[in-house]
Amino acid sequence: xxxxxxxxxxxxxxxxxxxxxxxxTRRPGGRTARTRAAVRDAVLTGxxxxxxxxxxxxxxxxxxxxxxxxxxxxxxxxxxxxxxxLDLAGEDSWAPPDTGSLEGDLRALARLTAASFEDPVAAAxxxxxxxxxxxxxxxxxxxxxxxTERFARCEAVVARAVARRELDRCTDxxxxxxxxxxxxxxxxxxxxxxxxxxxxxRSAAAALAAARAGVFNTPKESA
Numbered sequence: 001x002x003x004x005x006x007x008x009x010x011x012x013x014x015x016x017x018x019x020x021x022x023x024x025t026r027r028p029g030g031r032t033a034r035t036r037a038a039v040r041d042a043v044l045t046g047x048x049x050x051x052x053x054x055x056x057x058x059x060x061x062x063x064x065x066x067x068x069x070x071x072x073x074x075x076x077x078x079x080x081x082x083x084x085x086l087d088l089a090g091e092d093s094w095a096p097p098d099t100g101s102l103e104g105d106l107r108a109l110a111r112l113t114a115a116s117f118e119d120p121v122a123a124a125x126x127x128x129x130x131x132x133x134x135x136x137x138x139x140x141x142x143x144x145x146x147x148t149e150r151f152a153r154c155e156a157v158v159a160r161a162v163a164r165r166e167l168d169r170c171t172d173x174x175x176x177x178x179x180x181x182x183x184x185x186x187x188x189x190x191x192x193x194x195x196x197x198x199x200x201x202r203s204a205a206a207a208l209a210a211a212r213a214g215v216f217n218t219p220k221e222s223a
Contacts, residue, residue, distance in 0.1 A: 082139050
């Protein structure tokens, strides 16, 4: 078991005057940020090792060094821990590929998605998050928020394509990106088929053809 130090973060008897906040509603710094990161890492490790059904608050406490009482006070329950871990995972600096062309951007995005699930060890945690979303509405909400934010970042792909006059300015970037990755997710999580660069390229090409045909265009604003 990880040794627990007697600090305000790990000692349930330490005095705290601040009220608890909903997971993910604060972006604290210093020791509080380190505590949140340690808890996130423990949740990710537990999901990868045991999946959502086998993850417990006791496991997170042992592997994070944060007392169980503190976990319940701050995160409420296991669902809160999982939701906040996913929320924290969305605070990275990820940006969609910029290859200089829409075709290249979509192909690179599809290949990146496929490659991220090729290593079973690396894919264990995100796969467990998706599985958790089928068993916990709280986790499902967090997963939706995570991908909504990811798709929002991909607006840059369409903005660049519009600037290069490759796409209509009314193209729905979220719909386009979903069309790119949906066949990959179908193979990964529904049919359990191998997903590689060939399928990634085909998915990107199909989405590109649909985008050029105006399939993802939203109604034009009236002048």
